[in-house]
Amino acid sequence: MMAETESDQTFTVQPVSEGDVEAIMDLLKRTFYVDEPMNESIELYSETNSCPELDEYCKSSLLEGLSYKAVNNKGNVIGVIINGVSPLKEENNGNDLESQAKKCPNPKFQRILHVLALRETGAKLWEKFPEEKHLVEVKVAATDPDWRRRGIMNALLQETEKATKQRGITLIRIDTSSAYSAKSAERMGFTCVYEALYSDIKLDDKPLVLPKPPHLRDKVYIKRLSV
Numbered sequence: 225m226m227a228e229t230e231s232d233q234t235f236t237v238q239p240v241s242e243g244d245v246e247a248i249m250d251l252l253k254r255t256f257y258v259d260e261p262m263n264e265s266i267e268l269y270s271e272t273n274s275c276p277e278l279d280e281y282c283k284s285s286l287l288e289g290l291s292y293k294a295v296n297n298k299g300n301v302i303g304v305i306i307n308g309v310s311p312l313k314e315e316n317n318g319n320d321l322e323s324q325a326k327k328c329p330n331p332k333f334q335r336i337l338h339v340l341a342l343r344e345t346g347a348k349l350w351e352k353f354p355e356e357k358h359l360v361e362v363k364v365a366a367t368d369p370d371w372r373r374r375g376i377m378n379a380l381l382q383e384t385e386k387a388t389k390q391r392g393i394t395l396i397r398i399d400t401s402s403a404y405s406a407k408s409a410e411r412m413g414f415t416c417v418y419e420a421l422y423s424d425i426k427l428d429d430k431p432l433v434l435p436k437p438p439h440l441r442d443k444v445y446i447k448r449l450s451v
């Protein structure tokens with residue numbers, strides 16, 4: 225009995241491939257879409273309220289060759305980390321986060337985009353790391369609720385670090401809206417370079433999102449790798 229429980233808890237980390245997209249999107253729709261702290265606070269998604277903008281955000285980097293899944297011994301996807309290469313400074317091509325927010329037809333997702341835009345201008349990464357042009361950015365991380373607190377996110381972040389080194393890129397970025405992904409970043413040796421209380425991130429004098437405790441702070445973490 226004991227052995228069975230132990231083996232049930234084992235998982236492996238593997239690169240994401242094309243055949244995984246459906247299982248990963250299913251996992252995200254019952255995790256990240258509903259319980260990432262910002263999404264949860266504005267009830268971004270429900271079965272009757274889809275969010276094509278978030279579908280696009282998740283899918284856009286999934287097959288860049290830098291994303292990983294955690295799989296249990298039955299072959300089910302129980303965790304995912306979606307990573308992509310991003311510039312340190314947003315390009316001036318009208319597709320910056322602030323412009324995206326202004327154009328966004330979905331008023332809930334629009335709020336999230338405003339938070340991301342304010343984070344971008346608050347973090348000023350291009351001033352902090354002027355010698356770098358690109359980094360690998362963790363865009364989404366999610367673990368199946370039945371598999372949380374067993375080190376899956378830590379393992380996925382560690383694999384991300386290896387893949388980043390292999391690409392010859394020296395910076396990794398993770399923005400954490402969850403106090404638990406922040407813990408994971410700290411465990412893996414990342415440094416916090418920006419933080420703000422959600423209650424202070426406002427538009428027209430009102431907080432854009434108010435995640436519940438312990439998820440009170442919007443943070444950006446960076447790790448510099450030696451390649």
Ligand SMILES: CC(C)(COP(=O)(O)OP(=O)(O)OC[C@H]1O[C@@H](n2cnc3c(N)ncnc32)[C@H](O)[C@@H]1OP(=O)(O)O)[C@@H](O)C(=O)NCCC(=O)NCCS
Pocket residue numbers: 255256259260261303364365366367368371372373374375376377378379399400401402403404405407408411
């Ligand atoms: C955030 C999330 C991906 C973490 O996944 P996980 O596989 O449970 O994470 P891990 O088991 O690797 O734990 C990472 C760290 O967070 C801590 N942690 C995780 N869940 C915790 C909880 N409920 N309470 C306190 N600490 C917690 C762990 O102890 C660990 O820290 P440590 O290594 O110092 O002990 C998961 O909670 C999740 O899917 N949340 C919903 C989606 C989301 O918020 N995504 C992140 C957005 S930035």
